[in-house]
Amino acid sequence: MNRRDFIQKSLLTLALGQGAPSLLSRTALAAQSRDKILVVINLFGGNDQLNTLIPYRNELYYRLRPNIAIKREEVLDLGANGQKLGFHPELRPLMSMWNNGELAIIPQVGYPNPNRSHFISTSIWHTADPSRRQETGWLGRWGDLQDDPFCDTFLGGATPQAQMGERRSAPAISSIDAFSIRLPRQFEEAFNKEARLARSGTAEQVRQAMLSLKGALDKIGRLREVKNRAQYPDNAFGRSMGDIARMIAGGLGSSVYYTTLGGWDTHAGQPPRQAELLGYVAQATAAFRADMKAIGRDRDVMIMVFSEFGRQVAENASFGTDHGEGGLMLVLGGGVKGGLFGSEPDLEDLELNALKYQTDFRNVYATALNWIAANPKEVLGADFSPVALW
Amino acid sequence: MARALTYPQATHLLRRAAARGRKQEAQQLVEMGLEAAVDHLLRDPAPAPIYTTAATRNERGQQHREISQLWLNHWLTTPTPAAERMVLFWHGHLTSEFRETMGAQGIDFWNQFATFRQLGYGPYGELLKAIARNPVMLLYLNNAQSRKEHPNQNWARELLELYTIGPGHYTEQDILEAARAFTGWTVRLPGNQRPREASANVAYEFFFNRNWHDTGEKTFLGKRIRSGEEVLEILIAHPKTYEFVGRKLLKFYLCPDPPEPLVQEGARVFRSSGTKEFLRWLFTHEAFYNPEYRNALIKSPLEYLVGLWYAAGVSRVDFEERPGRGLYQALAAMGQIPFDPPNVAGWDGGLAWLAESPFLTRLNVLAGFAGRERGLDLEVFMDNAGGALALVKPEAQLL
Numbered sequence: 001m002n003r004r005d006f007i008q009k010s011l012l013t014l015a016l017g018q019g020a021p022s023l024l025s026r027t028a029l030a031a032q033s034r035d036k037i038l039v040v041i042n043l044f045g046g047n048d049q050l051n052t053l054i055p056y057r058n059e060l061y062y063r064l065r066p067n068i069a070i071k072r073e074e075v076l077d078l079g080a081n082g083q084k085l086g087f088h089p090e091l092r093p094l095m096s097m098w099n100n101g102e103l104a105i106i107p108q109v110g111y112p113n114p115n116r117s118h119f120i121s122t123s124i125w126h127t128a129d130p131s132r133r134q135e136t137g138w139l140g141r142w143g144d145l146q147d148d149p150f151c152d153t154f155l156g157g158a159t160p161q162a163q164m165g166e167r168r169s170a171p172a173i174s175s176i177d178a179f180s181i182r183l184p185r186q187f188e189e190a191f192n193k194e195a196r197l198a199r200s201g202t203a204e205q206v207r208q209a210m211l212s213l214k215g216a217l218d219k220i221g222r223l224r225e226v227k228n229r230a231q232y233p234d235n236a237f238g239r240s241m242g243d244i245a246r247m248i249a250g251g252l253g254s255s256v257y258y259t260t261l262g263g264w265d266t267h268a269g270q271p272p273r274q275a276e277l278l279g280y281v282a283q284a285t286a287a288f289r290a291d292m293k294a295i296g297r298d299r300d301v302m303i304m305v306f307s308e309f310g311r312q313v314a315e316n317a318s319f320g321t322d323h324g325e326g327g328l329m330l331v332l333g334g335g336v337k338g339g340l341f342g343s344e345p346d347l348e349d350l351e352l353n354a355l356k357y358q359t360d361f362r363n364v365y366a367t368a369l370n371w372i373a374a375n376p377k378e379v380l381g382a383d384f385s386p387v388a389l390w
Numbered sequence: 391m392a393r394a395l396t397y398p399q400a401t402h403l404l405r406r407a408a409a410r411g412r413k414q415e416a417q418q419l420v421e422m423g424l425e426a427a428v429d430h431l432l433r434d435p436a437p438a439p440i441y442t443t444a445a446t447r448n449e450r451g452q453q454h455r456e457i458s459q460l461w462l463n464h465w466l467t468t469p470t471p472a473a474e475r476m477v478l479f480w481h482g483h484l485t486s487e488f489r490e491t492m493g494a495q496g497i498d499f500w501n502q503f504a505t506f507r508q509l510g511y512g513p514y515g516e517l518l519k520a521i522a523r524n525p526v527m528l529l530y531l532n533n534a535q536s537r538k539e540h541p542n543q544n545w546a547r548e549l550l551e552l553y554t555i556g557p558g559h560y561t562e563q564d565i566l567e568a569a570r571a572f573t574g575w576t577v578r579l580p581g582n583q584r585p586r587e588a589s590a591n592v593a594y595e596f597f598f599n600r601n602w603h604d605t606g607e608k609t610f611l612g613k614r615i616r617s618g619e620e621v622l623e624i625l626i627a628h629p630k631t632y633e634f635v636g637r638k639l640l641k642f643y644l645c646p647d648p649p650e651p652l653v654q655e656g657a658r659v660f661r662s663s664g665t666k667e668f669l670r671w672l673f674t675h676e677a678f679y680n681p682e683y684r685n686a687l688i689k690s691p692l693e694y695l696v697g698l699w700y701a702a703g704v705s706r707v708d709f710e711e712r713p714g715r716g717l718y719q720a721l722a723a724m725g726q727i728p729f730d731p732p733n734v735a736g737w738d739g740g741l742a743w744l745a746e747s748p749f750l751t752r753l754n755v756l757a758g759f760a761g762r763e764r765g766l767d768l769e770v771f772m773d774n775a776g777g778a779l780a781l782v783k784p785e786a787q788l789l
Contacts, residue, residue, distance in 0.1 A: 044733070116562060117551050119735055157725045158742040172745035174723065179746075183753060183782075184760045191753065191782040199784060202686050206784035209744040216746045262733065263490075267532040267544040318535035322543040352562055 036335075038256045038372050039244060039288075039303045040139075041281065042125075042160065045264030046118065047307035048321050049328040049355065050345070051274060052091070053107055057084040060347045064314040068270050068321070078105075083344050090279040093286035094332070101338040104389045106364060108326035108345055110357025114309065116323040118265065121308040126162035128362055128380050138365060139256055140165030142374050149215055152256035153247065155240035163258055170258065171216045174236075176243045179220045223250040229294050230287035233280045237261040241284040245291035248301070255372045264307060268318035281305065285332065298334035302371050302390070305330040306361065312353040324354035329364055331389050341387055363387050392423035399679050400427065401770045405789055406643055407431045407673065408471035409693035410700040411770030428673045432666055435473030435507045438464045441500040447590045453496030454488050455709045455718060458728040461503065465696050467705050473507060476665070478692060479642050480506040481729075482736035483635070484521045484553060486530040488729040493534075493577075493585065494526045497593045499729050502526045511666035514635060515626035518553065522622055525577040525594035531734070534576040538604035541569035546621075548734050554625040556634035560611060567608040572618040574603030632661035636668065643672055645686040646740050652677060685773060685788040688743050691724035693789060694752060698781075701771040702762055717758075723751040744787060756781050 051068065055061045056075040075086035076095055082105070087094065097103040111130040115121045124130050128138035136144075137160070143152050144165035152170045154163055163170035173179055181188060195210040226246040232238035237259065244257040261280065266273050285303055292298040310327030326345070332338070345355045366376035366386040377383055395403070400419040404411035408431065419427035441460055445452040465474040481503070488499060502524055509517040521527050528534040531545035546568035550560050578597040579588050608615050611624055625631055636657040640648035648656075652675075660668040672678055689697065695717065699707065708714040721727055725748045731737055743749075759766065759778055768775035772785045780786065 117547070117557060118733070119551075120557060154745075157723070157748050158738060158745050172747055174747035178723070179750060181750065181753065183757050186779060187753075187756060187760060187782055190779040194783050201682075202688065202788055203784040205741055206688070206744060206787045209741065209749055210784065213746050213749050217750070265544075267542055268535050315540065316542050317537040317540035318532055318542050320532065320542070323547065352566075 035255060035300070036371050036373065037248060037254070037297070037301045038368050039301060040162070040256065040258045040368075041285075041303065041305045042122075042162075042258070042260045043264050043277075043281070043305065043307035044118070044122065044260055044262040045266075045307070046121075046309045046311055046323055047264045047277075047327060048266060048270065048274060048324075049107060049310040049326070050313060051270070052088050052278060052328055053105060054086050054088065055084060055344055055347065056086045058344070058347060064347065066315070067319050068315045078340070082340055085340070085344055088275065088278050090275045091282045093282040094330075097286075097289070097332055098338060102332055102334060102336050103338045104331040104336055104387075105338075105340050105342075106329040106331065106359055106387065107340075107342040108310075108355050108358035109306070109329045109342075109361050109364065110309070110326040111360055111362070114325040114351075114354075114357060116309060116325070116354075118308060118323070123161060125306065125308055125361060126160060128365055134381075136166055137162035137164045138379055139163045139258070140169060142256075142369065142372075142379050143168055143170065145378075146255075148253060149212070150219055150252055150254050152258065153244075153252065153254040155243055155257060155259040156236075160258065160260065163256075170256075171212060173216065173220055173243070175239060176220055176223050176246055179217070180224075181217055219252060223247060223252060226250040228287075228291055230290040232287045233283050235280065237280055238284045238287075241288045242291075245288050248292070248297060249295050266311070266320045267316065267322060268320040270315075270320040289332075289334070292334070300335065302331060302333045302336055302368065304364070304368055305332075306364075310355055313347060313350055313355065314353055322353075325351055326355040326357035329361070331364065331367075335390055337388065337390050341389070359387070360384065364389075392425055393674070395420050395422070395424040395427050399424075401773075402679065402684050403427065403431070403673060404770050405697070406678075406687075407475065407669075409475050409689070409697050409789065410465065410471045411697075412701065412767040413769035416770055424674055428670055431472045431673070432511070432669055433470050433473075434511070435476075436468045436470045438468075438500075438504065438507060441497055442591050443496055445496070445590050447495060447585060447588065449590070450488070450492075450495070453590060454729060457496045457500050458718065458721075459707060459709045459714075460500070461728055462692075462696060463706050466700055466707075472669075473511070475693070476510050476669075477503055477506045478690075479639065480510050480517070482642075482731060483638060484517075484527070485731045485734050485736045486526045486729075487731060487733070488727075491526060491530040494529050494594065495590050495592075497591055498526045498529075501593055511664065511669075513664040514631070514660065515622075517665075518626060519619075519622055521553075522549075522572075522618065523575065523596040525596060528575060528577050528596070529594070533572050536569065536573045536575070537602040538570070538573045541566070541573050541604065543569045545569070546572060549621075549625070552735055554634065555628050555630040559628075559630050564610055567610045568618075568621045570604045570606070570608050571610065571615060571621045574599040574601070575618055576602065629657070629661065632657040636660040639665070639668060640672070641739075643669065644678065645683050685785065687789040688740055688787055689789045690737060690739060690743060691721055691726035691748070691752070692728065694724070694787070695721065695755070697771045698755075698759070701766060701768050702759060703765045703767075717755070720751050720755050724748045749787075752787070753782065 054070050054075050056072050062069050074089045077086050126137045127134040139162050144167045154170045154172045157174050159169045159172045226249050228242045232242040240259040306329045307327050311321035311324040362384045366384040367389045369376040400416040505520050532542045533545035536542035547565045576599050577594040637653050659671045709718040763778045774785045
């Protein structure tokens with residue numbers, strides 16, 4: 001245990017010693033690390049930008065989407081700073097953040113030579129390499145340079161490529177509450193013994209996974225007493241966001257938390273599905289920020305939301321949209337400088353029915369890496385111009 | 391002259407082919423010798439039970455549990471378990487997700503598995519043609535709603551990217567053209583019953599809707615065509631299809647990163663003679679028994695549970711009663727729900743199965759096996775087996 005861990009653990013013990021299973025008190029947190037934290041939310045499937053950030057004063061938008069356009073009267077007006085764009089009604093929980101200047105909207109984000117495959121495009125975003133030579137993830141390369149195995153954490157069942165490094169990958173924790181070993185003592189002892197016996201080949205890789213699991217059991221077990229105050233959507237994504245808040249409050253010490261929400265591949269029946277999912281994102285991030293405010297960490301946490309691509313502009317015959325190119329990123333938090341970073345999409349200048357990208361996602365990554373005091377050039381392999389989000 | 395099969399080779403073969411076995415079966419394979427043992431394992435699939443449900447069409451969760459249980463119990467009891475691991479391969483390749491395919495019922499998914507069982511060992515082209523008309527696939531990848539006015543590209547894209555030639559061998563324009571060719575390939579209930587009124591035991595059938603079909607000429611992979619059938623014929627004749635899918639087969643049956651010469655050799659067998667001959671080629675190949683490939687794969691959660699239950703002499707699980715209900719949840723926590731892969735690319739597999747949370751679930755499942763040492767036969771399930779405590783060894787996770 002290093003010194004920082006020790007101090008955090010002592011404070012945690014102090015804070016929890018009172019027996020109140022609530023978020024940590026401010027006194028304990030005042031002495032906790034002031035390090036910045038990045039929370040990444042990956043919307044897998046390709047979120048449709050045009051029905052999230054709506055060009056509702058553009059007639060062409062309504063002509064190209066006769067069945068699935070968001071009705072003008074339902075759009076949330078973003079005011080003068082939002083140019084002529086507005087939000088999907090399910091994003092109402094984000095409106096106060098927008099009005100307070102804590103929400104950055106970055107439209108038409110992408111990369112050169114866009115790829116419309118979910119898997120290839122996701123891999124490009126995860127490796128931060130459109131040339132597809134890199135196999136490690138951008139956060140994985142950063143993690144390779146850290147000492148703490150919990151420098152970053154994935155909330156879910158299988159660590160994404162973004163958090164896979166050469167040397168290590170982020171621990172994958174689906175749920176704090178479910179994360180305990182429930183085996184008869186003999187089995188647990190045998191497991192600990194086997195984990196110490198080196199092997200070769202795949203068996204050795206399994207043994208390494210056993211060691212990671214043992215380490216994680218110790219660390220995560222301490223967080224069970226930490227509870228959320230805010231209400232999160234009652235689904236896996238909502239619970240993951242709630243668990244991230246608990247991990248931060250409990251002093252797990254990760255600089256990066258990463259989670260995924262799938263279901264955005266709306267080739268058919270898009271409107272109800274996307275509305276439901278956007279609602280989850282807005283409600284969960286609002287709840288999360290409320291929890292961060294309650295422990296005085298709101299200004300330390302940057303939340304970054306992305307999807308592997310946007311969707312095509314003209315709707316298809318099944319009330320849906322097909323895979324596109326440029327998509328929408330959102331960055332928010334108490335320490336984030338809000339605003340619209342980009343312009344209204346040009347619906348007359350399309351690439352095979354898709355929005356052309358305007359901002360390279362690696363510029364936004366560079367901003368996020370600066371936030372956690374990482375070296376963007378070292379991670380991204382070249383200089384990118386950070387977007388001025390803080 | 392028949393080639394010999396040693397006992398250690400037999401446990402490896404049985405584990406890989408069927409993900410299920412006990413000592414006595416491995417010994418029987420040894421007595422048969424290599425060729426006969428492989429023939430024995432690759433016998434034509436025994437039919438699976440018929441599925442009927444008392445659930446309504448809206449009670450999909452119940453139907454999903456019922457077909458999952460029916461399949462696992464079949465895998466545990468069938469005389470041809472290798473066929474069920476083959477079904478798992480095709481399910482992870484020609485994917486459909488239960489939770490994403492709202493109209494489709496348990497019976498439709500059960501029928502899709504029957505297609506895998508019936509055609510999965512044969513020529514890939516025959517299986518592909520059947521799946522292109524399979525109601526679950528048409529609903530899952532939205533081709534069922536694709537009309538000439540605005541073709542839906544979902545099926546056309548995944549057909550090229552995931553099911554046949556793989557990325558790098560086609561353009562976005564090819565996807566658009568293929569999507570046009572498949573317009574009108576849709577589904578209906580027999581006798582034009584309406585879904586609201588039909589029983590959940592009524593399955594969808596393929597239907598070609600002439601009025602939705604784009605009859606114009608298309609250019610697909612440089613060839614002038616009109617129909618979806620022609621798209622399939624071009625892909626079935628394409629050598630890349632066999633290299634791409636054959637490599638996936640080797641990753642499923644041999645090792646995570648198969649050597650290129652084996653990929654090429656396998657692709658030729660797969661193309662000329664179909665999946666059963668491909669597996670016969672592999673299982674009788676010297677390389678298959680190379681120590682480097684023994685224990686080179688990680689059991690998927692289904693393979694882990696089926697193997698474990700079988701080793702413990704369990705022949706029936708019940709998801710509606712304790713403790714079966716907990717095991718259904720454990721499958722979700724381990725990351726492999728039958729009929730419900732995480733996305734259209736199927737399961738990643740490999741070490742991803744052993745990330746912290748899913749690995750922990752695998753271990754916690756073992757609590758149910760404590761105190762059942764008698765009758766637990768781990769000889770085929772894992773190398774270095776002993777008593778039940780051996781289940782916490784790394785080898786228990788390997789296939």
